[in-house]
Amino acid sequence: MGTVLAVTEAPPMPRPAGVRAVLAITSNKGGVGKTSLATNLAIYLRALREDLPVALVGLDDQRVIDRMFALRPLRPGEGNLKHGWAERCLDRVLRIGEYGVHFVPSPPDVSLLKARAEDPLTLRRILERTTWNGVFVLDTKSDLEALTRNALHAADRVLIPVADWASLEEAGRSFALLERARLPLDRARVVFTLVDRRSRTGGTDGAEPLLRRLEEEVRRRGWPRCRTTISRSPRVESLSSGTSKPLSVLHHARGTAVHRELHDLAGELLRDFEALATREPDRGGAAELWGHRLGAPEPGGYAAAGDRPGPDQAAGRR
Numbered sequence: 001m002g003t004v005l006a007v008t009e010a011p012p013m014p015r016p017a018g019v020r021a022v023l024a025i026t027s028n029k030g031g032v033g034k035t036s037l038a039t040n041l042a043i044y045l046r047a048l049r050e051d052l053p054v055a056l057v058g059l060d061d062q063r064v065i066d067r068m069f070a071l072r073p074l075r076p077g078e079g080n081l082k083h084g085w086a087e088r089c090l091d092r093v094l095r096i097g098e099y100g101v102h103f104v105p106s107p108p109d110v111s112l113l114k115a116r117a118e119d120p121l122t123l124r125r126i127l128e129r130t131t132w133n134g135v136f137v138l139d140t141k142s143d144l145e146a147l148t149r150n151a152l153h154a155a156d157r158v159l160i161p162v163a164d165w166a167s168l169e170e171a172g173r174s175f176a177l178l179e180r181a182r183l184p185l186d187r188a189r190v191v192f193t194l195v196d197r198r199s200r201t202g203g204t205d206g207a208e209p210l211l212r213r214l215e216e217e218v219r220r221r222g223w224p225r226c227r228t229t230i231s232r233s234p235r236v237e238s239l240s241s242g243t244s245k246p247l248s249v250l251h252h253a254r255g256t257a258v259h260r261e262l263h264d265l266a267g268e269l270l271r272d273f274e275a276l277a278t279r280e281p282d283r284g285g286a287a288e289l290w291g292h293r294l295g296a297p298e299p300g301g302y303a304a305a306g307d308r309p310g311p312d313q314a315a316g317r318r
Ligand SMILES: Nc1ncnc2c1ncn2[C@@H]1O[C@H](COP(=O)(O)OP(=O)(O)OP(=O)(O)O)[C@@H](O)[C@H]1O
Pocket: 029, 030, 031, 032, 033, 034, 035, 036, 037, 060, 140, 141, 142, 194, 230, 231, 232, 233, 234, 236, 237, 238, 240, 241, 258
């Protein structure tokens, strides 16, 4: 595709009235940490800025958000995302949950919602009509279908987790989707997650840390990225694998590197939201806060790289 990352000239999208920021987490690759990132970031954002309401909306059918945040079992017939979708407003279905984070209960069947999401601007319009004032965090399914496209259109910022070469290739598909939808590519940020810092990849000149190779490839493709990387931690993994109600990193894994990293990533996001709120153009100051200056990719880089093999894959090294 060879597309240059021509993003800096795109005019800022008007943001929904009453909503200070919408953050979506997307990746076509399953199990890269989208839901862990969405749920924990919501908690850290809330903890860092107690005056800033934060709400989670899950566009997946796994119900992790309900299990993690519901203060009591949800009764059948109580308002959920399906009702909010039909009413074109989330005010009635938003509820306060654990850790002071709001959430919208999941619908019993996400496929019904998907059928009503053909228009990719549906969720954006719903958020425009929602008067609740705070940050929305949208967790998506590992696909690039109708609900995920709605999330991309609604979001001021999109985080794309990258854990390995396969998810890096899938990140290319998300950037390509943004490009096809004529959405500004600088809306999205790669965030390295679940990277085992001890992992090394082979090469003729000896093993090199996987994380460094992934970082180099993202830079080569000219993709914006977050400064903070979220490490892989067995302690963090146990927070969701050992219980039906996943536990938060902030309250149950304070001693881990992931705790410090989520704190730092939430700080990055808050500074960026503040820059958005003052409507500064997303370059210079704001882009610098994200640890990335926007511009043309390095020679040979490309934005929409979904169909191209990464160097490891091309060389058959994984
Ligand atoms: N920093 C981390 N360290 C170790 N394990 C983690 C970390 N973050 C998430 N996990 C674990 O990785 C697995 C996948 O995480 P998660 O469910 O958040 O990914 P996902 O991208 O939302 O997956 P899906 O595509 O199925 O929705 C989970 O078992 C989770 O506990």
